[in-house]
Amino acid sequence: MNRNTSRILVFGALAIAVNVVLGIVVAGLKIPLLFLDTMGTIFMAACFGPLWGIAVAIGTHLLMGILYGFTAFPFVLVSIATAIVVGLMARNGKFGLKKAIVTGLILAAVSPLIGTPIRMILFGGFTGSGADIMIAAMRAAGAEIFTSTFIGVVVSNFVDKIISCVLVSLVLSKIPARTLGINNRHAQ
16 A cells, blocks of 8 residues: 555545544534534545545444434435535635535535435434424424425535635645645645
8 A cells, every 4th residue: 555545545534533523522512504514524625635535434324323223324425425426626626615515505505405315204204303303393393304404404414515615725734745645736
């Protein structure tokens, strides 16, 4: 194994840990409109491409499945889509603030298209996340379960994905390119 691959694997392991820890903390605190469980995936996809982001997404959901059971695993599809979108948007390691915001907006549209059917089919719309607060409020106001779930997931992802992408962009701006083995990563 060459030095660059070893470096990427270390970052991948750290990215999985970041996803799991932030996901557990935010879920435990039931923070509305926030998940932060894909920041490591976003980081890896932005730095090293979509395949590394997908590897981190799968590793994260396998670990979460082991720790907390089946409920975490189906959402691997959302994380894989996140890795693909970020990896395509951040070609050549370029993930500046403007690109992060645009990527967050794209993810805010893509993620609910995948996550809502998973929530509906497997969990009846409720998963125990902070988004459930908004979904329950809309249900109490008389909205249908699918509408409530979709809107709740869209709003949550709008906040979560933009914040996650921006935070990753800010972190990347502080890490020397040579540490990651990437050149010109902050060009828009």
